[in-house]
Amino acid sequence: MNDSFLDRIIKGDTSAVARAISKVEDSGAHASELMKQIFSRTGRALVVGITGSPGAGKSSLVDKLAAFYRKQGERVGIIAVDPSSPFSGGAILGDRIRMQTLALDKGVFIRSMATRGNLGGLARASVEAVAILDAAGYDKIIVETVGVGQDEIEIAKTADVCVVVLVPGMGDDVQTLKAGIMEIGDVLVINKADREGVLRTEKELQALLTLSARTDEWQTPIVKTVAIENKGIAELAGAIEQSREFQKQTPASTDRRKAVARWRILDLLREQLVAETLGVDGASNKLERLASEVATKQRDPYSAVEELMKARSQDSEVRSQKES
């Protein structure tokens, strides 16, 4: 790890920041020296997670919120987590649309992140990208996820303040959905609030909030916005700020930070263990052979895993004998 690269990141040099994010995207193991140094320089930014169903207008909301922060003279980082990309470049499409409005502004850094192949690591990489932007001095960092998947919910939970975006009258099984994602929302937004059904949705949300299992005393606010007309954005920013202030004063936020830390450690551990196992000589070829055998039912996946794990422990035994 070369100090001047770290220095450039910390000074907020956007090309160094972009390169650092590519590094964590490509590999967790190789970036860990860099990330150790980055980690101690984080904690200054306000990280806002924005999550909700497809079609809720999250992107417009993120763009308008970013513009609001920019008017206050703050630097804004945006990480858009887009799991659909491996199939057809959805993230790139999203980026292009945004290029037209925000990306000419030097005070805004936008990055879309997508899954790459089988090894996962999207959650880990996106959390690390946030840390890089934090160390690089961005005042506000907005993480946008399509909020219904397991990983996506985990990513949203790592933010300081998690905003859940809903729209009026989303359909009949929305009741179940709301109950699920509402409890991760520190702030709820009803976007497209000029549509029919907004009052009903608001009442439903209020009813659900009274049933909510939150362990703290926070009164989750419901903010109505019409993102494409820039309505309600200042109110949203205010609610986000209040949630952050509340958390500073409450002991429950310690538990929350610990849960996030536990999740990050486990996610990183998982990735590094797999990388180590597949890093053993010949392991990738073995994986391909085992996958073919499992696909044709010549072998079950459980004994395939046993074979990979055995190769790993033999390898580490050989290495420890050489060392001693």
Place this chain on the structure above:
Amino acid sequence: MNDSFLDRIIKGDTSAVARAISKVEDSGAHASELMKQIFSRTGRALVVGITGSPGAGKSSLVDKLAAFYRKQGERVGIIAVDPSSPFSGGAILGDRIRMQTLALDKGVFIRSMATRGNLGGLARASVEAVAILDAAGYDKIIVETVGVGQDEIEIAKTADVCVVVLVPGMGDDVQTLKAGIMEIGDVLVINKADREGVLRTEKELQALLTLSARTDEWQTPIVKTVAIENKGIAELAGAIEQSREFQKQTPASTDRRKAVARWRILDLLREQLVAETLGVDGASNKLERLASEVATKQRDPYSAVEELMKARSQDSEVRSQKES
């Protein structure tokens, strides 16, 4: 592993099936002897994945499709993967609603599966539940997932035929979503096809299909349904059958099965490696301590992972010395 338990599963004894699924939910490692035996008895059922956004009416569609198969005298298993449950029991709610219509029928087995805690494993557990139902002689197995998360998409891809459910006029960022999930769809459904905008949605889908990056020659059908009125269900079942027949005749399905096998092996490997690492004496306490230290920024997550991995390799060294 006790043979009579396996026998009971294979005979389709529902209480044995339910217990086997609980076993794989609780722990991957302990169930692997059972699963090795189950695996060799799979491959007879048709596994249908049904995925799509919240509010698309997936549950109604699954229920009507299950009823259709029942009328043909087939036994049907339903696995509903519900990641929202850890927060408020969404899966249980879903089950209750279904109890009223399908669950009195002995030929239908319904199970909701949800995440439990930090260790993940939902994808692995749901794929194993499908294998159990397959070995137990269910003719059709329907796996329902909320289809926008990374894991959820992976689960959907493990099905023989993957059905993506959309609704007319879902909103402005639907274009991106569609492009992403469409390529995993062997069959596309426009549900709630009595609503306005159905023709426009159909045209958009057709346009996107011409851009699709599918590697085989399959002409993805678009089926219009109104699930709550039981309309279009026979057409859907027909399209599913055609897709399966097509796959039997095409070499691309070998690659697909291999990709699924590779994903299953890696998913299982990941879980077993973490279980092994956290199974080392004192590792859970260490994890809690490290999580607290990371939460208070006394330590970075990377060195925390190094410490856990070091404890693991020391433990396996000690064990291998004892053995020799």
